[in-house]
Amino acid sequence: MTPMKQAHFAPAVAALLALGSCAGLLPAPAGAAEKRVPIPIQLPKPMFEGTPQNMSVPNLQKPLGRPRDPFLAPAGVTNVAKGKTVTSSDMEPVIGEIAQVTDGDKKGADGSFVELGPGVQHVTIDLGAPHEVFAVLFWHFHKTPRVYLDVVVQLADDPGFKTNVRTLFNNDHDNTSSLGAGKDMNYVETAEGKLVDAKGSRARYVRLSSRGNSANQLNHYVEAEVFARAVK
Numbered sequence: 001m002t003p004m005k006q007a008h009f010a011p012a013v014a015a016l017l018a019l020g021s022c023a024g025l026l027p028a029p030a031g032a033a034e035k036r037v038p039i040p041i042q043l044p045k046p047m048f049e050g051t052p053q054n055m056s057v058p059n060l061q062k063p064l065g066r067p068r069d070p071f072l073a074p075a076g077v078t079n080v081a082k083g084k085t086v087t088s089s090d091m092e093p094v095i096g097e098i099a100q101v102t103d104g105d106k107k108g109a110d111g112s113f114v115e116l117g118p119g120v121q122h123v124t125i126d127l128g129a130p131h132e133v134f135a136v137l138f139w140h141f142h143k144t145p146r147v148y149l150d151v152v153v154q155l156a157d158d159p160g161f162k163t164n165v166r167t168l169f170n171n172d173h174d175n176t177s178s179l180g181a182g183k184d185m186n187y188v189e190t191a192e193g194k195l196v197d198a199k200g201s202r203a204r205y206v207r208l209s210s211r212g213n214s215a216n217q218l219n220h221y222v223e224a225e226v227f228a229r230a231v232k
Contacts, residue, residue: 036072039135039227040079044106046191047143057147057214059173061185068192073134073227081206081226085126087159090116094218098123106223108142108191118217120150120177122209123224124159131228133198136168138208139222142191148219149186150177150211153196155203166203169196177211193223202231 086101096114101123105112116123133155140148150172157163170182187194206226210219 034074037075038070039073039077041071041137041195041225043193044108044139044142044191044222047108048145055145055147055188055214057186059171059186060147061187063188068195071135071195071197071227074229077134077227077229079225080127080131080228080230081125081224084128086123086224087126088116088123089121090219093117101125101221101224104223106139106193108139108222110143113141113220113222116219116221118212118219120209120211121219122207123221124161124208125206125224125226126159127204127206127226127228130157130202130204130231131226132200132231133203133206133226133228134200135198135227136196136206136208136224137193137227138224139191139193140189140210140213141220141222142189142193144215146189147186147214148189148210149213150179150209151184151186151194152177152179152182152207152209154179154207154209155198155201156205156207157203159205161205161207164203166201168198168201169194172211177209179209198228 081102082104084102086098088098094115094117098114100114102125136153152172153169154165154167156165169184171184171186172182175181208224
């Protein structure tokens with residue numbers, strides 16, 4: 001084909017492709033953005049008022065001073081963690097049961113949380129099958145203001161966290177917990193919980209780790225939610 005004919009042919013092909021795409025005859029371009037809507041978060045009632053003072057914790061994030069912005073994800077993304085199996089590094093909690101991590105009770109009062117022993121501890125949620133994970137939302141404890149230390153959120157393809165491990169959040173700046181040094185900031189626990197963006201990563205297992213808190217050496221979980229959808 002001569003250069004002159006190519007010049008006339010190319011715009012015609014582009015117009016035909018555009019027409020076919022609009023008519024649904026051709027697949028959408030790879031990476032086409034899906035419509036995003038707020039994920040359905042139901043927050044518990046706050047148990048303390050005001051901004052906590054004199055929290056002597058380094059690298060502490062300043063309070064936002066207003067409600068967190070809605071988190072957007074594709075339509076149909078829901079909390080798939082409720083009622084799912086949870087295992088832990090401490091299967092004999094000081095208080096409560098491991099299953100409380102995904103039982104749907106996030107009030108934060110006595111009887112609503114599980115208390116794990118001191119040191120580095122974790123809970124692992126099995127989603128039952130691979131999912132596209134868009135957000136992980138969790139509450140350690142929100143009865144009183146506290147800062148939990150060395151908070152790490154990870155995804156993996158296997159329960160032992162050996163395969164395709166991805167770290168979504170890590171505020172263990174000096175690698176005390178031996179999960180890698182993180183750059184995220186410490187934060188004060190509130191009834192809003194901590195929301196971590198998972199960016200649609202595919203995984204079956206979600207792990208939350210911590211190493212005590214600013215009040216004592218114990219680890220607590222009120223609830224964990226995983227906003228995701230099944231992999232098609």
